[in-house]
Structure formats: C-alpha cells, structure tokens
Amino acid sequence: MRILHTSDWHIGRSFHGHSTLEALRGVLETLAVQVRENDVDVVIVAGDVFDSAAPAAACYTLLSDTLRAISDAGAHIVVTSGNHDSAARLGFQSALLRDGIHVVTDPLSAGTPISIDDEHGPVHFYGIPFLEPALVRHLWAETDLRSQRAAVEHAMGLVRSDLAERGGRSVAISHCFAAGVEATPGVEREIRQGSLDVVPLSVFDGPDYVALGHIHGRQQISERVRYAGAPLHYSFGEADKPRGSWLVELDAEGLASVEWIELPVPRRLSTIRASLDELLGDPRFAAHEDAWVCAQYTDPTPQPDPMRRLQARFAFCATVMHTPEGVRGPDGLTYSRRVRAARSDAELVDAFLAHVRDGEGATDAEAEVIRDVIDERSLVEATS
Known part of the structure; x- marks a missing residue:
C-alpha cells in the first residue's frame, strides 16, 4: 500500500x-x-x-x-x-x-x-x-x-x-x-x-x-x-x-x-539586509525582485516611508524591519536628565535626538541646520 x-x-x-x-x-x-x-x-x-x-x-x-x-x-x-x-x-x-x-x-x-x-x-x-x-x-x-x-x-x-x-x-x-x-x-x-x-x-x-x-x-x-x-x-x-x-x-x-x-514553491521567500540605499539600488539584490521579501535596513536611524520605496523595486516586499548596525548601548540617561544637562537650545535639540535615536545625537549637517534655525529665530525675536 x-x-x-x-x-x-x-x-x-x-x-x-x-x-x-x-x-x-x-x-x-x-x-x-x-x-x-x-x-x-x-x-x-x-x-x-x-x-x-x-x-x-x-x-x-x-x-x-x-x-x-x-x-x-x-x-x-x-x-x-x-x-x-x-x-x-x-x-x-x-x-x-x-x-x-x-x-x-x-x-x-x-x-x-x-x-x-x-x-x-x-x-x-x-x-x-x-x-x-x-x-x-x-x-x-x-x-x-x-x-x-x-x-x-x-x-x-x-x-x-x-x-x-x-x-x-x-x-x-x-x-x-x-x-x-x-x-x-x-x-x-x-x-x-x-x-x-x-x-x-x-x-x-x-x-x-x-x-x-x-x-x-x-x-x-x-x-x-x-x-x-x-x-x-x-x-x-x-x-x-x-x-x-x-x-x-x-x-x-x-x-x-x-x-x-x-511540492512546488509558488514564490520563494528572501530576507535581505543592507542600508536602505543599497537595498533600493545595489545590483546584488536584483535576484530577489520576484520573491516575497523581508527587508531589513541597517541605517542608524529610521527612514521615511521605507515600505513604499522598497515596493517600487521589490513588488512583493511583505515586511520591513529597521535593524540598525553599530547602535550605541544605553547610557542610562533619562530624557529629563538629558534636558537638564543641556546648556543651550542647540544642545536641547541634540538631547532630544539622542533620546529618540538610541543615543545618536545630531550629525554635523543636522547641527548646522539646527544652528541656522535657532539663529534665525533669535534674530526674529530680537527685531520684533
């Protein structure tokens, strides 16, 4: 039988x-x-x-x-x-x-x-x-x-x-x-x-x-x-x-x-991992464009609208995960302690970014934008 x-x-x-x-x-x-x-x-x-x-x-x-x-x-x-x-x-x-x-x-x-x-x-x-x-x-x-x-x-x-x-x-x-x-x-x-x-x-x-x-x-x-x-x-x-x-x-x-x-597999499953820019443009991921995709992007900070952007390349992207590499460990500081330690408006913004981005404060480019915004706000207040 x-x-x-x-x-x-x-x-x-x-x-x-x-x-x-x-x-x-x-x-x-x-x-x-x-x-x-x-x-x-x-x-x-x-x-x-x-x-x-x-x-x-x-x-x-x-x-x-x-x-x-x-x-x-x-x-x-x-x-x-x-x-x-x-x-x-x-x-x-x-x-x-x-x-x-x-x-x-x-x-x-x-x-x-x-x-x-x-x-x-x-x-x-x-x-x-x-x-x-x-x-x-x-x-x-x-x-x-x-x-x-x-x-x-x-x-x-x-x-x-x-x-x-x-x-x-x-x-x-x-x-x-x-x-x-x-x-x-x-x-x-x-x-x-x-x-x-x-x-x-x-x-x-x-x-x-x-x-x-x-x-x-x-x-x-x-x-x-x-x-x-x-x-x-x-x-x-x-x-x-x-x-x-x-x-x-x-x-x-x-x-x-x-x-x-x-038995046949109607659509294979792939888990791919890299920075979001690499996932969107690197030719090495071309073989996964027809697969069900679990995308893990490794950027230090969350990126805007990653699912929509990834689905433009991977039509069957089913899930997106933010799995940053090299994230700093917790420093034990609460948000209130970060705020109290800030000595200027720029440091206050930096403390907020560090709190919501796993310890990563403002980059040099972000710090320059923050300073420009604060200086412009101070000028407006001084002339008003």
Missing part, C-alpha cells in the same frame, strides 16, 4: 496581509497529480486543514475541490482535525463527502480504525484529532488528563489495545508536538513552552507508521515517526524548509520504505 502523508494545509491563512488561497490551490492541484503519478492508495492530512475555526466560503470550496481531485486520482483520504480547525464544522462536512473520504474529528473514535484493504489484507488507520485536555477530559473521566501529553498517551493506549485484538498493519495519525522536534521560531504559534505538552516518542510505539502534523517543516523523529510540514511557506522563518509530502510504502510485513516527494 502506498500512502501520501501531508498536513497543515492551513486553508485561509494570510501571509503578511496577502491571501494565500490561489497559491495553495496551485500546490494542492500538483499534490493531486502526484497522487495519480505515484499510484497512491491513501492520502493522510494530519490536522490543521483550515487556519481558523470559522473559515470563509472560498476555503470550503478549495477543500472540496482538492478532496474531489485526490479521490478522482484513485486514492482514499483520511483527514483529522487540528488545533486550528473547528472539529464540529469539519466533522459536519464529512457527512456530505463521497465514499472513500474519511474525516476524523471525534476523540472517542481514536481507538476505532478506518480499515482499507490492499493485496496483503487490511491496513488500520487510527486517526487522533487534536486533543485539548480541557475539552476532552470529561470524555475519559477515569483518567487524569492535565496535559496534551497525557491525552495523546491515553489515545495511543486505546490504539494499541484495539490493535492487539485486530492484528495486522497499522498507521496512527496525530496532531501534536513530539519530543525531538526542532520548532521554527514564530512559526508554530500555539506550541507551549516547557514540557507539559511535549509528547515522548515512546508514546507512539506500536503502529508501523505514525503521521504527525502541527510542525510546519519536514522532520524525521524516527524511521517510522515523521512530520510532513505545511505545503506552503507561511513565515519567513520557514524559508529554508522544503515543501512536500512523505510517500510511505507498506508491504506485507509493515513499513517498507519512505520517500520525500517535493
């Missing part, structure tokens, strides 16, 4: 205020083609199908179109809900889908597999939707579910118990933060600090393969436990992460092979 493991589609997520819907549509259309080209039997979507609990109508259209295309390519589909999804909304839609498309949103179904046959017999797919302890604790009142680790541990216990009776090959699907993962800063927004919600690798013992979601970058925790990541780059922190899916093959004995299948 050939299984394509994907996750974290996040249909409806924006990228720095820009819609990603059409870019994602193109990537998911390619995924459906890959299903046909690689004779995939089952496609797994391991949570976070949508980016919000109340997606717009266009998001439902994209999901329906994609599921239909994958089904038309000849594959069964197993979808689980993630922490971004509304399990109720996603589960409601499942009743409207054609045969062969399975949507798992009920935590109580964790120990009941979806069994799909190949020439060697059944493969049992155990879908575990995202388990928020506060929301599922009442379902298993006999347990003490104070963390996601405990919730996933309990669900995997149900999986192993059922599998011990059924026998055969199996795949578990979970949306969680597993031990051993390297998270991208600023990407997995809901990952909590500390260890309460970190699920140990040993929790996933038993199945032949474990398809995980929640982390947006491809990661291999062990030979049989992996993250596929998201199909699009949703943050500049993900720019170096490949996009794609795991093609998993099970033979009569269990896990036979795992291969990475690349």
Whole structure:
C-alpha cells in the first residue's frame, strides 16, 4: 500500500496581509497529480486543514475541490482535525463527502480504525484529532488528563489495545508536538513552552507508521515517526524548509520504505539586509525582485516611508524591519536628565535626538541646520 502523508494545509491563512488561497490551490492541484503519478492508495492530512475555526466560503470550496481531485486520482483520504480547525464544522462536512473520504474529528473514535484493504489484507488507520485536555477530559473521566501529553498517551493506549485484538498493519495519525522536534521560531504559534505538552516518542510505539502534523517543516523523529510540514511557506522563518509530502510504502510485513516527494514553491521567500540605499539600488539584490521579501535596513536611524520605496523595486516586499548596525548601548540617561544637562537650545535639540535615536545625537549637517534655525529665530525675536 502506498500512502501520501501531508498536513497543515492551513486553508485561509494570510501571509503578511496577502491571501494565500490561489497559491495553495496551485500546490494542492500538483499534490493531486502526484497522487495519480505515484499510484497512491491513501492520502493522510494530519490536522490543521483550515487556519481558523470559522473559515470563509472560498476555503470550503478549495477543500472540496482538492478532496474531489485526490479521490478522482484513485486514492482514499483520511483527514483529522487540528488545533486550528473547528472539529464540529469539519466533522459536519464529512457527512456530505463521497465514499472513500474519511474525516476524523471525534476523540472517542481514536481507538476505532478506518480499515482499507490492499493485496496483503487490511491496513488500520487510527486517526487522533487534536486533543485539548480541557475539552476532552470529561470524555475519559477515569483518567487524569492535565496535559496534551497525557491525552495523546491515553489515545495511543486505546490504539494499541484495539490493535492487539485486530492484528495486522497499522498507521496512527496525530496532531501534536513530539519530543525531538526542532520548532521554527514564530512559526508554530500555539506550541507551549516547557514540557507539559511535549509528547515522548515512546508514546507512539506500536503502529508501523505514525503521521504527525502541527510542525510546519519536514522532520524525521524516527524511521517510522515523521512530520510532513505545511505545503506552503507561511513565515519567513520557514524559508529554508522544503515543501512536500512523505510517500510511505507498506508491504506485507509493515513499513517498507519512505520517500520525500517535493511540492512546488509558488514564490520563494528572501530576507535581505543592507542600508536602505543599497537595498533600493545595489545590483546584488536584483535576484530577489520576484520573491516575497523581508527587508531589513541597517541605517542608524529610521527612514521615511521605507515600505513604499522598497515596493517600487521589490513588488512583493511583505515586511520591513529597521535593524540598525553599530547602535550605541544605553547610557542610562533619562530624557529629563538629558534636558537638564543641556546648556543651550542647540544642545536641547541634540538631547532630544539622542533620546529618540538610541543615543545618536545630531550629525554635523543636522547641527548646522539646527544652528541656522535657532539663529534665525533669535534674530526674529530680537527685531520684533
């Protein structure tokens, strides 16, 4: 049996205020083609199908179109809900889908597999939707579910118990933060600090393969436990992460092979750093003019209207950051102390500039302008 493991589609997520819907549509259309080209039997979507609990109508259209295309390519589909999804909304839609498309949103179904046959017999797919302890604790009142680790541990216990009776090959699907993962800063927004919600690798013992979601970058925790990541780059922190899916093959004995299948990147992401004048004119940045750009300009002081100016060269400049080089460290002076220390109007203006510009007072050219303005003001006052 050939299984394509994907996750974290996040249909409806924006990228720095820009819609990603059409870019994602193109990537998911390619995924459906890959299903046909690689004779995939089952496609797994391991949570976070949508980016919000109340997606717009266009998001439902994209999901329906994609599921239909994958089904038309000849594959069964197993979808689980993630922490971004509304399990109720996603589960409601499942009743409207054609045969062969399975949507798992009920935590109580964790120990009941979806069994799909190949020439060697059944493969049992155990879908575990995202388990928020506060929301599922009442379902298993006999347990003490104070963390996601405990919730996933309990669900995997149900999986192993059922599998011990059924026998055969199996795949578990979970949306969680597993031990051993390297998270991208600023990407997995809901990952909590500390260890309460970190699920140990040993929790996933038993199945032949474990398809995980929640982390947006491809990661291999062990030979049989992996993250596929998201199909699009949703943050500049993900720019170096490949996009794609795991093609998993099970033979009569269990896990036979795992291969990475690349997905196209509609528009690459680039972070460029230099002074604003260099960013606007230096030929070395020409290669980034068609990319999504995070521009970091290093001028000592903030520059006027940097986004508009940068977008004249980089049409897809998505964010601008002022990251000055060689900024002086704090001198410990408050603004009031700077003002009290000033002995003239020129020094008073210089003290203000130093306070708002990280310790940098007036330049020689600025000081000359300041003196001219003060002298002109003094002349006006003297003749009035």
